Amino acid sequence: MFNLAFIMRTKGSRSRRVATSALFAALTAAGAWISIPFFPVPLTLQTFFIYLAVLILGRYAFLSQAIYIGMGLVGLPVFARGMSGYGVLVGPTGGFIIGFLVGSLVGGVVIDVGGRSNFAAIASLLACAVCVFGMGWVWLSCWLDWNFSLALWAGVLPFLPGDALKAGLALVVWKKLPYWGV
Amino acid sequence: MKAFGFEYKRGTSVIHKLDPRSKLIYTILFTILTVYFVNPLVLLLVLLSSVPMVIVAGVSKRWLRSIRGSLFFIAFIFVFNLIGMFWTTGSVADAIFISISMSLRFMALISIFSIFFLTTSPEDLTQSMVQLKIPYDYALTFNMAMRFVPTLSREAQIIMDAQRSRGLELERGNIFQRVRNYIPVLIPLIISSFRRAELVADAMESRAFGATKRRTSLYVLTMGGKDFLFIFCSLAAFLTFLSIKILLGIQ
Numbered sequence: 001m002f003n004l005a006f007i008m009r010t011k012g013s014r015s016r017r018v019a020t021s022a023l024f025a026a027l028t029a030a031g032a033w034i035s036i037p038f039f040p041v042p043l044t045l046q047t048f049f050i051y052l053a054v055l056i057l058g059r060y061a062f063l064s065q066a067i068y069i070g071m072g073l074v075g076l077p078v079f080a081r082g083m084s085g086y087g088v089l090v091g092p093t094g095g096f097i098i099g100f101l102v103g104s105l106v107g108g109v110v111i112d113v114g115g116r117s118n119f120a121a122i123a124s125l126l127a128c129a130v131c132v133f134g135m136g137w138v139w140l141s142c143w144l145d146w147n148f149s150l151a152l153w154a155g156v157l158p159f160l161p162g163d164a165l166k167a168g169l170a171l172v173v174w175k176k177l178p179y180w181g182v
Numbered sequence: 183m184k185a186f187g188f189e190y191k192r193g194t195s196v197i198h199k200l201d202p203r204s205k206l207i208y209t210i211l212f213t214i215l216t217v218y219f220v221n222p223l224v225l226l227l228v229l230l231s232s233v234p235m236v237i238v239a240g241v242s243k244r245w246l247r248s249i250r251g252s253l254f255f256i257a258f259i260f261v262f263n264l265i266g267m268f269w270t271t272g273s274v275a276d277a278i279f280i281s282i283s284m285s286l287r288f289m290a291l292i293s294i295f296s297i298f299f300l301t302t303s304p305e306d307l308t309q310s311m312v313q314l315k316i317p318y319d320y321a322l323t324f325n326m327a328m329r330f331v332p333t334l335s336r337e338a339q340i341i342m343d344a345q346r347s348r349g350l351e352l353e354r355g356n357i358f359q360r361v362r363n364y365i366p367v368l369i370p371l372i373i374s375s376f377r378r379a380e381l382v383a384d385a386m387e388s389r390a391f392g393a394t395k396r397r398t399s400l401y402v403l404t405m406g407g408k409d410f411l412f413i414f415c416s417l418a419a420f421l422t423f424l425s426i427k428i429l430l431g432i433q
Contacts, residue, residue, distance in 0.1 A: 014319065015386040016379075022323045023379040026330030027372075030338055034364075043361070045368070052372075063320065067327045073299070078331065090288075091255045143262065165361060173372060180373055 017060055024053040024064035028100070029071060029078035043162040044080060047132065050100055051107075051170035054128050055121055056177075059108035065100045072097070093155075095139020096132060103131035121174065125167045133159070196408065197239035197301045202310040204409040208416040209298045215423050216290045222279065224426065225286040231419065232293045241300045248296040249289060260285045304328055309403055318397055326382070334375060341370050 031045035053061040072078045072088065079088045079097065089097055107128030114120020133156050141151035192198075197205075215228055236245045260281045267277035304325060311321040345366050346352070352363050 013383065013387075014392045016383040018319055018323050018326065018391075019379040019383040019386065020376075022326035022330055022382075023375055025323070025327035026334050027375060029327075029331045030334040033335060034338060034367075048368075063323060064327075067320075067324050070324055071328060071331070073295075088255075090291075092258060143258075169365075169368075173369070180369075 017057075020057060021060055021064040021067065024049060024057060024061065025067035025071065028053070028064065028068045032078060032080045043166070045166075046080065046100075047129075047163055048166040048170055050104055050132070051125055051128060051167050052173060054104055054107035054111060054124055055170060055174040057108065058112040058116075059105060061104035061108045062101065065104040069097060069101060092140055092143040093136070095142075096136035096155075098139065099132035099135030102135055103128040106131050121171060125171065129163060129167065133163075191241075191244075192303065193240060193301065195239045195301070197235055197297070198303075199408070200301075200412055201403050201405050201409045202298075202302045202306050203314065203403070204405065204412050205298050205302060206310075207413050209294055211416050211420040212294045213291065215420060216287050216294070219287075219423070219427070220280075220283050222283040222286050224423065225283055225290055228423070229286060229290040229293055232290070232297055235297055236293075239297070239301050241297075244300055245293070245296055248300075249292060252288070252292050256285050256288055259288055306403065309399065309401065312399070313403055333378075334371075337374060338367070338371055341374075342367050345370075 027049040028046055031047075031049045034045045035043065050061070050065065053064050057064060068078060069089070080093075088094060107124040110127045111120050111124035114123060137148070137151055137156050140155040141148045144151050144154075212228060212232075216225060219225055219228070236242050263281040263284045264277050267280045268274065271277065308321045308325045311324070312318055342352070350363065350366055352367075353360070354363065
């Protein structure tokens with residue numbers, strides 16, 4: 001009953017696509033709550049689930065992220081540190097959340113065009129990460145009076161080692177899914 | 183994770199019973215006002231104009247909480263604008279003026295948005311999304327994701343407890359070991375949630391999801407006299423505020 005085709009043929013079945021997109025929106029929200037102590041900033045599983053959504057859903061990862069942001073706007077405490085609302089989105093760290101949206105679309109298109117090969121998967125993860133951190137970086141520096149280097153040190157560089165780890169883990173999980181019989 | 187829940191609580195006030203679309207019009211009109219004006223007095227008036235609605239709707243406690251929740255951002259905006267404006271103009275009065283109005287603008291925006299979302303049920307929201315011609319798939323995904331969130335966070339907690347009872351120590355070892363400790367939590371969570379998603383998809387198909395091109399609803403939202411009155415009042419307030427700008431020349 002639990003077969004790989006379910007995930008791989010997300011284009012084929014409308015109900016599966018809807019259910020999986022909803023699942024990833026919810027996982028991204030739950031990921032903000034699971035934090036792992038890591039130097040210099042705690043890791044949350046949020047970007048891990050975004051990377052996994054890009055690999056599994058392709059360009060439909062965009063839908064799951066749009067829904068995730070929608071849930072935050074409605075007032076569910078789905079953003080990092082249990083926050084919610086319009087304020088988080090326009091606040092200093094809002095660029096990362098917008099970046100989830102842009103990154104999932106760009107990464108998803110890359111893997112869809114690249115035909116789900118290993119190379120396309122790595123390229124899509126890179127594209128997604130560049131979008132997330134690029135948006136976050138520019139947005140944060142806008143709030144810091146366009147001080148790009150300060151924003152880079154405060155908001156981008158500390159997260160990079162952790163995100164490289166999470167992207168690697170997402171790749172491993174994605175390759176292992178058939179073996180686990182999902 | 184215990185605080186996880188819907189902000190929305192069922193209510194019976196006039197504001198709760200309004201059509202979401204009429205509340206959306208109010209939200210859009212007043213958002214334009216807050217972005218359009220710089221004068222702190224006008225922004226304060228816009229902020230205060232939402233207070234009677236909050237009291238009528240009986241959501242004042244949660245409204246206060248959403249304002250309090252964004253205090254960090256308000257402080258950030260205030261301090262940043264104070265420093266930034268003092269740096270560029272060199273006048274303390276100007277800097278304080280701008281910082282106060284930016285903070286008030288932000289508070290007014292939060293207040294207007296929270297009225298909409300605190301008084302609109304997720305079901306009404308989905309239904310109004312469908313009636314605003316948003317594809318049903320997206321509206322349904324939205325509703326389904328909202329139901330998935332509490333389930334998933336509970337499941338994550340159960341898996342963590344189960345692995346702890348088998349001797350998994352999450353807060354042990356160096357950085358890389360700590361990250362590795364989370365893998366026995368993560369993998370069961372992913373697998374079980376995929377299985378759940380597949381069951382949901384099967385349930386949807388067995389209920390003939392997507393079988394017919396045109397989908398009809400049992401409950402249809404209709405605009406009543408109250409809704410048109412509400413829209414009229416919002417529009418009147420909007421035009422009054424605009425005329426302040428034109429007649430008195432207040433920025």
